[in-house]
Amino acid sequence: MLKNLLLLAFISCVFCKEYYTVVFDAGSSGTRVYIYKIKQRINLLPEIKLVINHKETPGIDDKNIEDVESYLESFTRIIKDNVPDNFKKFTKIHFLATAGMRLSKKTEAHRKLDRVRKVLRNLKPFPYDKSNVRIMSGEEEGxxxxxxxxxxxxxxxxxxxxxxxxxxxxxxxxxxxxxxxxxxxxxxxxxxxxxxxxxxxxxxxxxxxxxxxxxxxxxxxxxxxxxxxxxxxxxxxxxxxxxxxxxxxxxxxxxxxxxxxxxxxxxxxxxxxxxxxxxxxxxxxxxxxxxxxxxxxxxxxxxxxxxxxxxxxxxxxxxxxxxxxxxxxxxxxxxxxxxxxxxxxxxxxxxxxxxxxxxxxxxxxxxxxxxxxxxxxxxxxxxxxxxxxxxxxxxxxxxxxxxxxxxDFKICDQKSTQIHLLKQGGTLIFPSVGLLLICLITAYAFTKNTLL
Incomplete structure (x- = not known):
């Protein structure tokens, strides 16, 4: 048990957290879903890899309100198939509509987004956040x-x-x-x-x-x-x-x-x-x-x-x-x-x-x-x-x-780094110098425990 915990702590020191993010681009000519795998790196910007992107036409602004759920079926299937099971509980889904929806009638646009929220709320075990479904501003897009x-x-x-x-x-x-x-x-x-x-x-x-x-x-x-x-x-x-x-x-x-x-x-x-x-x-x-x-x-x-x-x-x-x-x-x-x-x-x-x-x-x-x-x-x-x-x-x-x-830049920025002790379910934040000492001590303890 101690050996496993020390190994986990050491890995957390050396390697930064990996996770997935799902982003919908609901544009005027079609809707795309992008699934990104993100790996945090100490003192560097994250490494981001595109896992998959999928497009359906026409755009959601051209669909009837009652057809929104069926329109999203292929997208939800792709999300389930491409996010690993052990990451699904922690993978946030963002649905952002762009210019096409900005031009739609306000009431109709809001009713369509409510249908989207219903679909994502029922997409288990992915976490749901109502604020992640919205019309983005053009300034954000640029x-x-x-x-x-x-x-x-x-x-x-x-x-x-x-x-x-x-x-x-x-x-x-x-x-x-x-x-x-x-x-x-x-x-x-x-x-x-x-x-x-x-x-x-x-x-x-x-x-x-x-x-x-x-x-x-x-x-x-x-x-x-x-x-x-x-x-x-x-x-x-x-x-x-x-x-x-x-x-x-x-x-x-x-x-x-x-x-x-x-x-x-x-x-x-x-x-x-x-x-x-x-x-x-x-x-x-x-x-x-x-x-x-x-x-x-x-x-x-x-x-x-x-x-x-x-x-x-x-x-x-x-x-x-x-x-x-x-x-x-x-x-x-x-x-x-x-x-x-x-x-x-x-x-x-x-x-x-x-x-x-x-x-x-x-x-x-x-x-x-x-x-x-x-x-x-x-x-x-x-x-x-x-x-x-x-x-x-x-x-x-x-x-x-x-x-x-x-x-989450708090994980790997220059000021602090988080060590995720998954076995204990907690998060500790240490200054960079302290983190280095902990990594060295952990590595030494792990090596000694292994040799014994």
Missing amino acids: AYTWVATNYLTKQLENANKSQTIGIVEMGGASSQIAFLKEGNILANFFQAQIGLKQFPLYSHSYLHYGKDKALEWIRSYLMRKHKKGIIEDPCMVEGTDDGKEFRVANRTFKAKPNYEECVRLINYFIYEAPDDRCYPTPCAIGTTYQPKPDENMKFYTLATFFWSLKNLKLHDQRENVKDYDQATFTIENVKQKIRKYFNDSDPFKELERNPKFPLRKELFSSLYAIELLTDGLNFKEDRVFTAVSKIGDHSIDWTLGLALRLA
Whole structure:
């Protein structure tokens, strides 16, 4: 008995606690569940491994309230199958809805989340916490994406905070920007506490400014402008599999590509307020305050900036590489390539067709994303961006940033370390020096006991 207890104490000194965290990302286009295995390390950030991620479409905001339980069945089965039995009682489940649910009617959204809570409350033996099911703010989404990016690039461990990487992300319903900003941040401030370090972030989410919402707005605008007859759409090119004409909301649209007119419509959507209506200054889209990031700061652009541009071969120096996870681009180069697509009578003849990614919608998404960077977020056209989908084996997801933020840093920080004496069911906290002495004494006692 003594030998086993000493061995357990010694292992607790040398190895930090391992555990699992489950995070749902309930987005506008679908719902994903991520299961992470987290290992604490002394004086280091945790080691996080993605066990599995699983996606179902459409998103929960498109499901009827009475269908929520059945919608979650495959997710609960995956959670049960991928979290080991001896960890289930201690594995917390977080269900966070993003932009799609933010746009839903408040009463309907709350009723759906109540159904989610019912499912998770009955998912035994996993612990249940009502507050873990909620709609997350756009600022959180941007900030946790920033955390994930800088964790994977090891910038969180860098003593020089100025080398951290900013992020711009575009989804279907919203776009996010987050970057570190020293000095005063007058609005949209988010303090990221990671371990013993604090990172003052500017983080903002532009709701309705995702690629799908932008396309919906432009088509609604064209329908209001043209009450009858066929509507000519300047943002849709010809020469695609789905034909020159197409139907939207019982109206017939006709592709009539016009690069300049499409840019004009996008810029009408991404309006900038006059100076006398911008307070505090400077402003980005509308009257939204956004400080200027450092000109030398590196920015990763995610989601639409990667996939839509990749599908159309718009990234720099990647034309002959079929599969890649990162690529650079400048705004001016991408605009030149997009303009060529608009002027070509058969623009996609050399591209592979994929029904999941209609190419003329991808072209609009690419042009809109680029215009958002310049006319919306005020980046210069010659600035070099890095479009990223993965870093190593990890995709860049806000769920990873949240998992890191939720990690119990009291276990392995520089000030104190916990020794979990599982046999006694207690937790003791010792200063680092004291912990070292205890580890040495335990190791000596264990060795002596073994030899005896």
